[in-house]
Amino acid sequence: MDDWLKDSDEVGPSWLTVDLAIFTLRDDQLMVLLVERGLDPFRGMPAMPGGYVQKKENLRDGALRELAEEAGIDGSQLHLEQLGTYADPGRDPRGRVVTVAYLALGPDLPIPTGGTDAARAFWAPAARLGDGTLTLAFDHQTILTEALEEVRRKIEYTAAATAFCGDTFTLTDLRTVYQVIWGQELDPSNFRRKILNTTGFVQPTGDQRLPPTGRPAALYRRGQAWLLNPPVLRATTSGQRG
């Protein structure tokens, strides 16, 4: 069967990798997971966690395996989604390496332990992706910048924001997710009304949680809906929406 796949002047083999854009909330900041590369090329430089997809593995399984190997994170709990594929001929000095970028969102995750290929893994503030203080291997700067914008959009139209919360959460927890990611304050009362009117977004558990100070807050868990109707739209500078 392999004789159908012939090398030629114009077409040749390529190597397949997955890279992970892993975001979480820590200390009221949006953080992205980076590893320090342990091997050439770009040895010692920060990069997205990732690696080769194995012969008998599909993309999602490969992403989950790399998540565990390089970052020590059990991905079965978090939201995993394909972002895009990057295959420019010059993106990897080793030759044609095609990478499929995955987006992973999770609640405040344990500080990862360094893995085999990665010298060490660490959280970096997502804000540093935009301010030029970060130099990443390969085209990972581009990929992560696109990933960040995708996260901002995603929480408008889907229930992705709940992926940043634990199993149960208060509406203030959820509101904090939006505030941190969008960088703008939201009115607690209006936010509450909006969320509760969006069918299937959250389900009350019946329990409460006591904050350090103040009235206890009702706990919720994720609802069955993923696409939000109506969506939770960002405030627009221009036109009013209602």
Added chain:
Amino acid sequence: MDDWLKDSDEVGPSWLTVDLAIFTLRDDQLMVLLVERGLDPFRGMPAMPGGYVQKKENLRDGALRELAEEAGIDGSQLHLEQLGTYADPGRDPRGRVVTVAYLALGPDLPIPTGGTDAARAFWAPAARLGDGTLTLAFDHQTILTEALEEVRRKIEYTAAATAFCGDTFTLTDLRTVYQVIWGQELDPSNFRRKILNTTGFVQPTGDQRLPPTGRPAALYRRGQAWLLNPPVLRATTSGQRG
């Protein structure tokens, strides 16, 4: 440099292809472009147009080249966007073939001429993707079904609907796009108000077009906006939105 990319028990080379989900509007129907495969595997079976990405080519250029080769379509006019990547180990009997699916939207395109690899190319109603009357090569049934759902969503939140229209179009032309793709009637008057209130969606040209009968309609061209604010949301069966 190639010595960094070693074959091993677990990791091996793969072949990179692009496949195209090309949609257009013909005779008030949403149509998808298919080719009859001229080579094994799946010779004679309908499939998405596509083929191998060349060594020194990026994904987008490869998609545009295949668009021209297999379908005789000049892609410089239409909207092209990456959809997703499919790489399951069993998806191609030849071995590990990774395909990047692209979504292409265009106005009523010329009937394509058969290309080199494809015996012939033809338009099929998109409705047939769902009713089981179509058997496609590889996992193309899955890919196209996901592509169709993406189109339906895309025209809600972006100006993608204008990609189905010509260079200039009337608001009725644009409304027809939504009606056909969503399969529901829209009130002309309300549609007009919504579109014109969405900043940057369309620009008046100042010209008019005479329909076969009835009042002349003002012509518009695409505006500069891509993300719509507010979006053009589908009517919901459940809750009212305003």
Added chain:
DNA sequence: TACAGTTATGGTTGCCATGACCATAAGTGT
């Protein structure tokens, strides 16, 4: 010319989601 038929455009009304804002509930510590 008068008229019906057709399509584009414009206006009215009632409903409801929204943002701004205020009030109350239910905890904490002093």
Added chain:
DNA sequence: ACACTTATGGTCATGGCAACCATAACTGTA
């Protein structure tokens, strides 16, 4: 008892929206 803090609930004016009606501007026909 009181201040303080946070969660929850309500009011009100604005404006988007669906449903619907009215008018404009063209065609063809009597």
